[in-house]
Amino acid sequence: MPTMGKGIQMTRTMHVFLLAALLGLALPAAATELPAAVDYRPPAEGLVIEYSLIDGDDRYTLTTEVLAAEGDDVVLKSSVPARQTERYFRFLLVRESAGDYFRFDEAALAGLWPLRPGKSLRLPVEGSIDGAPVLLELAFVVEAIEEVLVPAGRFAAARVSYAATLGPGGALASFRVTSWLDAERSLPLRVDVIYTTVGRETQSFRLVAQALR
Numbered sequence: 001m002p003t004m005g006k007g008i009q010m011t012r013t014m015h016v017f018l019l020a021a022l023l024g025l026a027l028p029a030a031a032t033e034l035p036a037a038v039d040y041r042p043p044a045e046g047l048v049i050e051y052s053l054i055d056g057d058d059r060y061t062l063t064t065e066v067l068a069a070e071g072d073d074v075v076l077k078s079s080v081p082a083r084q085t086e087r088y089f090r091f092l093l094v095r096e097s098a099g100d101y102f103r104f105d106e107a108a109l110a111g112l113w114p115l116r117p118g119k120s121l122r123l124p125v126e127g128s129i130d131g132a133p134v135l136l137e138l139a140f141v142v143e144a145i146e147e148v149l150v151p152a153g154r155f156a157a158a159r160v161s162y163a164a165t166l167g168p169g170g171a172l173a174s175f176r177v178t179s180w181l182d183a184e185r186s187l188p189l190r191v192d193v194i195y196t197t198v199g200r201e202t203q204s205f206r207l208v209a210q211a212l213r
Contacts, residue, residue, distance in 0.1 A: 037114040038158040042069035055205040102127035115158040152209040156183040
């Protein structure tokens with residue numbers, strides 16, 4: 001009888017997998033082993049990440065290709081706008097994009113790694129957006145090492161947030177960015193952005209990895 005019971009259970013399991021395959025369903029992957037901390041690992045040149053950009057009820061496809069990983073910098077080519085080249089510091093903070101630029105203490109930001117829950121950093125940043133000078137202070141916090149499930153798969157990731165305000169008491173604007181960085185390749189698997197503009201109107205959007213290739 002025990003043998004028959006196991007056989008019935010295996011048959012049921014096979015039916016579930018077969019039905020899922022026929023319907024095109026994705027079965028949950030096995031739990032990912034979580035590291036105590038996440039160090040920086042430059043992504044491979046040529047890696048392509050397909051994202052969905054979710055802005056309210058609107059959804060767009062954004063494709064990003066890693067052109068080069070140069071020291072702490074990652075050079076990307078984005079499909080929106082077409083063939084735009086961007087430069088990021090360790091896939092976390094933008095340096096240059098569409099004529100805008102940001103300058104900061106690179107050694108201080110590199111000191112946030114290895115990413116371990118509870119680590120934090122306040123980082124002065126200066127730069128230019130649409131030709132206008134920008135001066136602000138970003139407050140970084142490593143919130144957790146956790147499992148994140150996105151359409152591209154299930155991954156161990158470090159959840160890192162940073163926030164800032166513009167103007168006295170945030171009178172001009174404020175924003176908060178939360179990124180889930182892949183433990184293996186340091187690339188963002190999901191990015192949530194919430195910002196409040198003049199007039200206190202709050203908006204948000206989300207970037208989610210759909211596929212890696």
